[in-house]
Amino acid sequence: MTLAAASHGFLSPTGVEIAFLLVGLVTLGAAVVTVITRQLVHAALWLVVTLGGIAVEYLLLTAEFIAWVQVLIYVGSVVVLLLFGLMLTKAPIGRSPDADSGNRWAALTVAVASAAALVWVVTDAFRTTWIDLDGAVQGSTEASGRSLFQYWVLPFEALSVLLLAALVGAIVLSRRNGDPEHTGGRKPAGGRRPVGDRAPAADRPRSGGPARTREDRG
Amino acid sequence: MHLAYPAVLAVLLFCVGLYGVLARRNAILVLMSVELMLNAVNLNLVAFDVWLRDKLHAGQALTLFTIAVAAAEIGIGLAIVLLVYRNRGSSDVDRLRDLAERPDGTDPNDDLTGGPDAAGRPRPDHQAEAAA
Known part of the structure; x- marks a missing residue:
């Protein structure tokens, strides 16, 4: 270890390491605020900070293509989807005192224990390992594109099928006027809709979605 | 860069x-x-890919795949949450106890889950309406 440390300057971090550490602290702090804040919308906005910080970490690891994909997909679409979800489920805007469940102390114990164990194992395993960031750029768009379309074409195409299936599944699940037998989950709730009501319900126009649903429930 | 930084x-x-x-x-x-957990895994994949200088770029390709799968997962997950919210009037995971096993056959949360007794049934509807 002394030899390896001597060649890299043990405990004398380089500029990239300092930048990584600072951005990592911001990322970690934003992640912690994300999981402990009591304001639901603020949690989504702190998640933006976390994901953006991770994108900066990708840039520091010379994986630029992944960094921009991260910004586009996570910050751009996933967080927006989460905000839409929060609004569609009518999440309270202000502080909601019941954001945490009753088992938060058990959760804290589990998280701290696993963090301690994993940090110990990881630091012990990679004590003498350095990433060489000075050579050819590992994650440029050209390198990523070449490897993706030379070696990973088949998984890539399978992934497009998966995305299509997820799209169709999400539409089927969230259609408001869908046939209650096929959307699943309505039937077990049980007895809300009388049997005789089902046939005329299918004949009603589909455009009157929310009003009809409310009327059915009443 | 020391590999311990991204790993930790x-x-x-x-x-x-x-x-x-x-x-x-x-x-x-x-x-x-x-999503936070998935991002942690992605960071690990990228760090180890850059460390190993893999010729196939397996780590970065897998990271892209993980991001795409996470996008699909969040779409489906939100659709399911919306469906649950529409049926139950709540997206509270502590209250979704229909599948919980009760040794004595009684449900302490009958008023919230719409249990087998008739008295508990109309309540989720009222809740949904009050929320809507």
Whole structure:
């Protein structure tokens, strides 16, 4: 270890390491605020900070293509989807005192224990390992594109099928006027809709979605 | 760069996400915590890919695949949460106890889950209406 440390300057971090550490602290702090804040919308906005910080970490690891994909997909679409979800489920805007469940102390114990164990194992395993960031750029768009379309074409195409299936599944699940037998989950709730009501319900126009649903429930 | 920096950061992010999954009550906040855990794994994949200088770029390709799968997962997950909210009037994971096993056959949360007795049934409807 002394030899390896001597060649890299043990405990004398380089500029990239300092930048990584600072951005990592911001990322970690934003992640912690994300999981402990009591304001639901603020949690989504702190998640933006976390994901953006991770994108900066990708840039520091010379994986630029992944960094921009991260910004586009996570910050751009996933967080927006989460905000839409929060609004569609009518999440309270202000502080909601019941954001945490009753088992938060058990959760804290589990998280701290696993963090301690994993940090110990990881630091012990990679004590003498350095990433060489000075050579050819590992994650440029050209390198990523070449490897993706030379070696990973088949998984890539399978992934497009998966995305299509997820799209169709999400539409089927969230259609408001869908046939209650096929959307699943309505039937077990049980007895809300009388049997005789089902046939005329299918004949009603589909455009009157929310009003009809409310009327059915009443 | 020392490999321990990204590895430790990924571990800590994963454990923060683990805490969120276990401690949060709202289903959408649980999904956010799942995103944190997925991002920790992505950071690990990228760091190890850059460390190993893999010719196939397996780590970065897998990271892209993980991001795409996470996008699909968040779409389906939100659709399911919306469906649950529409049926139950709540996206509170602590209250979704229909599948819980009760040794004595009684349900302490009958008023919330619409249990087998007739008295508990209309309540989710009222809740949904009050919320809507």
